[in-house]
Each structure stands twice: as structure tokens, then as C-alpha cells.
Amino acid sequence: MATATAAPVDERIKNLGVTRQLLARPEIGALLGAVVVFAFFAVQSSVFRSGAGVANWLDPASTLGIMAIPVALLMIGGEFDLSAGVMVGTVGLTIGLLTGQYGMNTWGALVIALALALALGFFNGYLVVRTKLPSFIITLGTFLMLQGLNLGVTKAVTDTVQADAIDTAPAYRPAYDIFASTVSVGGVEFRVTILWWIALTALATWVLLRTRFGNWIFSVGGNVQAARSVGVPAARTKVVLFMTTAAGAWLVGTMSALRLTSIQANTGIGEELIYIVAAVIGGCLLTGGFGSAVGASLGALIFGMVQQGIVYLGWDSDWFKFFLGAMLLLAVFTNQFVRRLAEESRR
Amino acid sequence: MSETAQADPVPAAAPEAAPLLEVRDIGKYFGSVIALQGVSTQVAPGQVCCVLGDNGAGKSTLIKILSGVHQQDTGEYLIDGEPIRLANPRAALDRGIATVYQDLAMVPLMPIWRNFFLGSEPTKGRGPLRRLDVAKARDITRRELAGMGIDIRDPDQPVGTLSGGERQSVAIARAVHFGARVLILDEPTSALGVKQAGVVLRYIAQARDRGLAVVFITHNPHHAYPVGDRFVLLKRGRSLGDFAKSEVGLPELTRLMAGGAELEELSHELEREPQA
Numbered sequence: 001m002a003t004a005t006a007a008p009v010d011e012r013i014k015n016l017g018v019t020r021q022l023l024a025r026p027e028i029g030a031l032l033g034a035v036v037v038f039a040f041f042a043v044q045s046s047v048f049r050s051g052a053g054v055a056n057w058l059d060p061a062s063t064l065g066i067m068a069i070p071v072a073l074l075m076i077g078g079e080f081d082l083s084a085g086v087m088v089g090t091v092g093l094t095i096g097l098l099t100g101q102y103g104m105n106t107w108g109a110l111v112i113a114l115a116l117a118l119a120l121g122f123f124n125g126y127l128v129v130r131t132k133l134p135s136f137i138i139t140l141g142t143f144l145m146l147q148g149l150n151l152g153v154t155k156a157v158t159d160t161v162q163a164d165a166i167d168t169a170p171a172y173r174p175a176y177d178i179f180a181s182t183v184s185v186g187g188v189e190f191r192v193t194i195l196w197w198i199a200l201t202a203l204a205t206w207v208l209l210r211t212r213f214g215n216w217i218f219s220v221g222g223n224v225q226a227a228r229s230v231g232v233p234a235a236r237t238k239v240v241l242f243m244t245t246a247a248g249a250w251l252v253g254t255m256s257a258l259r260l261t262s263i264q265a266n267t268g269i270g271e272e273l274i275y276i277v278a279a280v281i282g283g284c285l286l287t288g289g290f291g292s293a294v295g296a297s298l299g300a301l302i303f304g305m306v307q308q309g310i311v312y313l314g315w316d317s318d319w320f321k322f323f324l325g326a327m328l329l330l331a332v333f334t335n336q337f338v339r340r341l342a343e344e345s346r347r
Numbered sequence: 348m349s350e351t352a353q354a355d356p357v358p359a360a361a362p363e364a365a366p367l368l369e370v371r372d373i374g375k376y377f378g379s380v381i382a383l384q385g386v387s388t389q390v391a392p393g394q395v396c397c398v399l400g401d402n403g404a405g406k407s408t409l410i411k412i413l414s415g416v417h418q419q420d421t422g423e424y425l426i427d428g429e430p431i432r433l434a435n436p437r438a439a440l441d442r443g444i445a446t447v448y449q450d451l452a453m454v455p456l457m458p459i460w461r462n463f464f465l466g467s468e469p470t471k472g473r474g475p476l477r478r479l480d481v482a483k484a485r486d487i488t489r490r491e492l493a494g495m496g497i498d499i500r501d502p503d504q505p506v507g508t509l510s511g512g513e514r515q516s517v518a519i520a521r522a523v524h525f526g527a528r529v530l531i532l533d534e535p536t537s538a539l540g541v542k543q544a545g546v547v548l549r550y551i552a553q554a555r556d557r558g559l560a561v562v563f564i565t566h567n568p569h570h571a572y573p574v575g576d577r578f579v580l581l582k583r584g585r586s587l588g589d590f591a592k593s594e595v596g597l598p599e600l601t602r603l604m605a606g607g608a609e610l611e612e613l614s615h616e617l618e619r620e621p622q623a
Contacts, residue, residue, distance in 0.1 A: 210478045212468040215457075219465050222454035229436075229452040230466035289456045 026283030027295030029334040033281065033327065034298050034305070041309035048305075048312045051188035058190065061304025062197035063252050065297045067271070068278035069204045070241075070248035072296035075279050076208070077241045078221035078288030079128060079135040083120070083142040084245050085271030089150050091117050091253025092263035096163025097154070099172070100262075106171040114250050120146070121246025125239035147269060154265040164262030172258070179251075180259035193255055197297065204293035217241065222289030277324065278303060281331040302327065365428065366391050367560040368413070368444070368529050373422035375408050382408040385422075386586040388579045392528070395551060395561040397571035399604055400581035406564050409581070410531050413562060414446040415439035426529075445527035447518045449534045455507030459499060460488040462506045463521050487524070495520045495553050512543030516550045523554055530554055531562045536570045548574055568600040580604065 042049040048057070067084060074081055091113045098109035124142055128135045154163055166172065179196075182189040208214040216237045219227035228234045249268075257263050280286065281302060282295025306323050366389035375383040383405040390396035400406045411417040412424065415433030423430050426442055433439045439446070453462050461484075469480040469487070485502045492499050497516045499509075506514060515535045522530055532551065536544040551574050555561050565571050571578060578595060580587035580603050587603055595603075 206478075210481065212470060212477075212479060215461055215465060215468055215479065218457050218461065219454045222456045223452075226452040226454050227465065229448075231437075232466045289454065 026290055026292045026335075027298055028283070029331060030282045030295045030298035030302065033331065033334075034302050037302050037305050037309070041305060041312065045309065045312040048309055051186060053308070053312065055188050055190045055194075057304045057308035058194045058301075059304070060307055061301045062191060062193040063255060064274065064278060064303055065197045065300030066193070066200055066252050066255075067245075067248050067275045068282070068296040068300045069200055069293050070245040071275040072279035072282060072284050072291050072293055073204060073208065073217060074241045074245050075276070075284040075286070076221045076288060076291040077217045077238055078224065079238060079241065080139060080276065081124060081242060081245045082136065082139040082272045083124060083146055084139075084249055084275055085268040085273075086143050086146045086150065087117060087120060087246060087249035087268065088253040088256070088271065089263070089265070089267035089269065090120070090146050091250045092257040092267055093150055093154055093163050093265060095254060095257040096166050096263045097157055099169030100163055100165035101157055103169060106166075106169050106175040106258075109169070110175065110254055113253065114247070117246040117250035117253075118243050121243035122239060124246070125242030128242070129235040129238050143272065147266075150267075151265045161265040162262050163265075166257055166263070167261040175254075176258045179255045196251070196255075197300075201293055201297040208293055213237070213240075218289055220288075274303065274324075277328050280335070281327060283335055285335065299331075366425075367427060368562070369423075369425040369428070370409075370413070370419075371423040371425070373409075373412065373419045373424060375412060375417060376420050381584050383412075383581075383584050386579065386581065387422075388577060388586075388589045390529070390560040390562060390577065392558045392560050393555055394576040395555050395563055395574050396577045396579065397575035398562060398564045398579045398581065399566065399568060399571055399600070401566055401604070403583070404581040405584040406566075406581055407533070408584075410446065410533055410562070410564055413439075413529075414444060414531055443526060443528035444531065445522035445525070445529070446531040447515070447522055447533065447535065449537065453506045453514055453518065456505055458503045459492075459506055459509070459517060460485045460502040463488045463491070463502075463517065463524075467525060491520050491524045492517065495523065495550055497550070510543060511539050512546045515539075515547045519547075519550050519554060523557060523559065527559060529560045529562065531564070533564050534566070535563070536565060536567065544570060566604070568597060568604050572597045572600060 045053070047053045067088070071081060071084055094113040094116055095106075095109045098104040098112060099106055104112075120142065124135070124139055127133075127138045131138070151161065154161060157163075167176075177192075179192070181192050183192055183195065184190075208217060216227065216232045216234075219232050220234045220237050224234050253268075256267070278299035279291065279296045281299035282292060282297070284291030284295065303324070306327070307320055310317055310320055310323070369389040371387050373383065373386050374381070386405070386409060388396055388398075398406050398409060408417065412419050412433075415436045415438050418432055418434075424433070425431065426444075431442075433442075433444075436446070454465065457465070460481075464484050464487075469483050470477050471480045471483075472478050488502045489499065495516065497513065497520060499513075499517075506517065509517065519530065519532070519535075535547050535551075539547065548570060551561055551563060555574070563571065563574065576592055578590045578592070578600060580590075580600075590600075
């Protein structure tokens, strides 16, 4: 992970070379990918490389990135959360119904939605560590349940498949300013979500590489038996990771509810796989124990660029999914290759 | 948690020192199966006690009792002369009894220094700014391993890239650093080549010279004899004897291990008929 600093010189590590040391880092593949994708679109489209264009593709990248980071941490910890996408919808709908339908104060609705999200995350995590079943199957269950609940409750309350009029609630404006407004930089309006994204990337990287908890995340994903035997609270670590993912879903759900002022009952369905893809493009191993938060953010950045870049080039947006699939395969191959190189280079 | 007492490098203790760990007539039953019966031995600081036996001899049961995984059904288990019952492995650790299992408690993809301090990471700063003291962790890892005579290339190297012998050595160094007084090693040399086994035996001797009481489980008398001070031979859950080094020689140990007569019979069986 971190490169050696101030280590006494050892003749056996001299010949490692900068390239090989760089290649040992999980996010290097995603960095190269991001550079290539940027160059590809920037050369062909002047709008893509303009200030407004940059703001435009950073916008979807930011909300995706905010989710991809906790999903990456969870994957490093050896688990998946398939309910992460639909949970964004659950949070948005909760806020939408409480504010738009019942006229609740926006802050109150946000707090209730957060409590709900954390409870769902705890539920996922607790079931996984108690039953020792694969998280894939447990969260597939919560995914389907939430999908049904989102639709059922929304229909029952509003008689439609959406919750709207979120902006009519008290204290909507200050909440909007924090979670969904734009910030002007050099005459270009950037979404505030981009700042959240950058801050969370930095925070997650720090937690992962520089705290005890980060060490525990790597260990429970890398070898949970070993972690437990040296006193790492493995179950607690995993539950906290599931709750962190849920907190991410709350943040993104809040952002989209406040920004769109109405939210569809099917929001977030299918997004869970995109988060995982972004994390994998960012160098997370599917088997756990390896990956980075910066990588996941770079994965999200690639998504944002491709999604908007295709529009700028005037292509049919149907090609987006094809491109994603190809990116994923490429990323998995690169990860495998990089990992092998990393291990060889250290021998 | 952040700072753990380092084991004092005690000069090699006198062999006749009071036993640190002692078992008397210890036994364990699993239902109607007698896994272990009537085993006695002791180990003093700066001594190595070798537990020898073939597969199924009861070696694992014995170390599981010593390390708190199982509780004895009969007999006495004494630490510092005080009879105890260990409720769980944590209780053993709290008394300074550290066990290094065959399937090492290591995370292959993590760097050596992260593995070394896993679960007991040194930190600095307070409250939300409490963070790993990476420089210190790296430095201590390097120093502790060097102190054991283990020369690692780079503490950031993933443990997965180390050889089997090196991994054993890191696990031993970790136990020593975190204040173990008794070190239980479960077949540390069994999966290793001749040279690597030699390396591990050297670390066992190092730990002994630092004043630790070492319990070394093996089925190889050639590994046990050079480092051992006492030898306990187990066969089918029973003790064949508890010998001081002066009481037994390597040929005798090998013969007892192999079951004497059985081996002679086997060698007879395997011998070629003289060519006509």
C-alpha cells in the first residue's frame, strides 16, 4: 500500500523501480483508465473539456462516487451490499413522503431517514455476521424487500409512483444549500456534491490507511480467521461497514430528493451493480482484502466522463452500457495482472 | 493498548529455575474417547519442552489445553506454581501464554508491519484524530525482527510474499514482542524444507535465550533434539515418558517416536529380497 519511507537502504530493494512500485498500488489501473477516457473525449469534443462540460460530467460522477467509496470499503472488508442502490430510493422516498405529504420539517425528515438507513445497514450487517451466510444472498433479500416496500408504501400513501413537493416543506432551502446547491468557481457552476465527494474520498483514504479501523477492514477481508485470533472485533467491523454503506445511501438519497424535489418509487434499482463496478475498476478485489477509496472514486469519475462524453459526441446513449461492460472486463483483467506484478515485484 | 511491554531480554535462565508452566497427570475426554491421559511435564523460563508424537497421539489436544481452547478433565495445570483453568484463549494470552498455530494468524495481502501489529496497533493523537503511528509501527517491526535475527527486506512487503519459514518467524517475533512468557509452537517446521526448518529452529533458540518458556510440538525428533531441554513423548493419548535431555539420546528418541518394534518390522517388510 504505502511506499516505503525513510527505510534504511537495503541492497535487495534497490532494483524495484518506480514503475513496479506504482503498479503495486490498487488504484493505478483506474488512474490510467481515467486519463485515457478523458483524452479520448477531450480530443473530440470541445464542450467536454470546457469548464461547463467538466462541471457537467463531475456531477453524476460525484453522487456515484459518494456511494462507490463505502461500497469499496465494504468490499475490502470482504462483503457486498446489493441493497445499496435501492436504499438510496428508500431514503429519498422517506424524505419525500415525510416532507411533501406530511409537511414535516426538512431537518426532521433527514434525521428520520438517517435513522432508518442506519437501521437497515445494521440489519444487513447483523444478519451477515450472525448467519455467516454470503452477504450477496442476504442483501439480495433486503434489495428485493426494499424494492417492494418502496413501491408499495409510495402507492399506498400518494396513489402515484412518486413522492413530490419536497420543496414545499419548512427548512427546505437551508438543507438544499448544503446538499444540492451549486458553487460558482471561475464563472462555472459546480454542484456542491462534488465537494462532498472529494472530502469523503480524502476521509475514507485516511481511515483506510491511517487508522486502526482501516487496518481491521483490510484484515477482515483478507483473512477473517486470522483477524479474529489476534483480537480484531471482526463482527463489529463488518456491521460498521454495512452501516457506513447505508449512511452513504442516506447522503445520496438526500442529495437527489432535495435537488429533484420529487422522487420516483423505482429510484436506485440497478445502481448497486454500478457501485460495485466502480469499486472494481478502482482496484478492489472481489475476494476482499485489497483496494482503495481513491480507486473507487476514479472508477466513478470514469463513469461520469463516459456517460456525458457519449452525449457530447452525439452518440446513442444505449452505447453507455456496452462501454461500461467493456470497462469492467478490462479492469478485472488489469487488476489481476497488476496484483500478480505487485506480488512478484516484492519477491 | 497502544504500547505493550517488551519482553526483557533475560540472559539464559538457569535450567533448574522453577517451572513456569507445569502439567500433572493431565487428561481430556471427548465423550467416550480418551484423547489424552496421564501426561505430565514442565517447562521453565529459558527452556524448550518438546512434545513429540505421531498423528493422533494427542499433541493437538495437549496444546489446546495449554492455550485455553479446551479445558482439562483430569489432572492439574499450573502457571507459576498456581493451579489454573483457562476459560478461553484470551485468558491464556492474558497470562502471557501465546500460541503460534500451524495455519498462521496472518493476512497475506497485508504488509508485514500491519500484520505484526494487527489487533494491537500503536496510535497517536486523540479523539477523532486518533491515528496509526505508522513510522513507529514500521520501526518496531523492523527492530523486533532484526532482534530475532530476521532480516526483512521491507516492512511494507505483503506477508504473502514471504516464505513459510519467514512467516513462522514473524509470528514468533510478534508473540515475543507482545510480552509472551510462554510460547507454544504448533508444528512450526512440519511444512518446511530442511533449510527453512533450520531457520525456524534458530528463532526458537532465540526466543529461549530471551528467557521465554517454549513448548515446541513436532513429529520430527531431528528438529526437536537440537533445541529441546525436555522431551514428552505421546502415543495414542498417553505419555511414553517425560525425559530431560541428559536422560535420552537422539537414536533412542527416534526409536521411541517411531514405535520401536513397529519400525523394525516395517523396515524388514520393505527390504528387498537379496537379488539372486
